[in-house]
Amino acid sequence: MDKMSQIFDPSITWKSSNWPTACLHVTGEDALSFLQGQFTQELRSPIPLAAAYGLWLNQKGKVLADSFVLRETADSVWIISFSSSAAVISERLEAYIIADDVVITDVSADWHSVAVGGPEAEAWLMQVAGAVPAAGEFVRATGGGLVFCGRRDGGTSFEWLLPSTVGISAGLVEVSADDLERMRIATGLPRVPQDIGSGDLPNEGGLDAVGISYTKGCYLGQEVMARLKAMGTVRRRLVRVRAEGRGVPAVPCALLQGEKRVGELRSAVADGSGGFIGLAMVTKLGLDPAQPLAPEPGDAFIELIDTP
Structure with a gap:
């Protein structure tokens, strides 16, 4: 059994009220074609109301932000993120608008959101929102707003x-x-950008599998992504870690094996039983996965759950 399986109950249907960190409305005659050349996913879907999760990269293929992009029409597109900032995404896009008819409006303060998941999530949405989206689309709720598939856990x-x-x-x-x-x-x-940010490649966090299209046309960072796919490997990897009987450390913090720095703890949260779980970026070179990691010399207590 996965050592993380006891952390939350997958049989519970839950909801959580929150605010998106970014909600941008991109309009103008060139809105869709401009975003197509910037976003890592295909936006020209045949689905009438299309939704895609992907990334905003720099020229070196490093991750600046992530978001969902909802294509309402060719001249009305929504960019929504629950962890990356509106300012970062907006500045990234504004830097590449030259003669395009594109207007980016930050409407983050005008929207809030409800995340819902678990085995009864679809039935609840149908009852209260009047619609349930399929993968790759968004739907308009009868009570107002937009509904699309999220990324909160490994389930629905x-x-x-x-x-x-x-x-x-x-x-x-x-x-x-x-x-x-x-x-x-x-x-x-x-x-x-907490776990995967401007110093990291999508592949180091497994985001290439869900956030990168290798078949669409050019976008910023696309050449780097193609080279990484051909190479088939990266030197670092984001992995799950845990510690028993320890408080949650301040993050980010260095991780050591002996006196050698082998990684960095990026996220951590109490596990509900006196310890914590987290995500750490670790090197694949010279790391012994069987040995615990230490946030300071001589105190190794952080266990790797995943093999990098």
């Missing part, structure tokens, strides 16, 4: 983006931010 989850003036529906178990963090870390889902 959805995001319901609502105008800030619309109340959140009652029902289901309300989970806290720490509960969400435990689910995320236990599943091994990176947060951008």
Whole structure:
């Protein structure tokens, strides 16, 4: 059994109220074609109301931000993130607008959201929102807002983006931010830029499998992604770690084996039983996966759950 499996109960249907860290509305005649050349995923889907999760990279293929992109029409596109900032995404895009008819409006303060997951999530959404999206699409809720598939844990989850003036529906178990963090870390889902950021490649956190298209046309960082795919490996990897009977350390912090620095703890949250779980970026060169890691010399107590 996975050592993280006891951290949260996958049989519970839950919801969590939160605010997106970025909600940008991109409009203009060139909105879709411009974003197509910047985003790592294909945006020209045949689905009428298309949704895609992907990344915003720099020229070296390093990760600046992640987001969902919802294509309403060719001249009306929504960019939504739950961890990357609106300012970072907006500045990244504005830097490449030359003669394009594109307007980027930050409307983050005008929207809030409900994340919902678990085995009964679809039934609950159908009852209170009147619609359930399939993979790769978003739908309009009867009570207002947009619903699309999320990335909160390894199971079924959805995001319901609502105008800030619309109340959140009652029902289901309300989970806290720490509960969400435990689910995320236990599943091994990176947060951008906390776990994978401007010094990291998507492949180091497994984001190439879910956030990169290798078949679409050119986008910023695409040549680096193609080379990495041909190489088939990276020198570092984001892995899950845990420690028993220890408080949550301040992150980020260096991780050592002996006197050698082998990685960095990027995220950590209490596991509910006196210890903590986390995500750490570790080297694949010279690391002994069987040996614990130490945040300082001589005190090795952090166990690797995954082999890098």
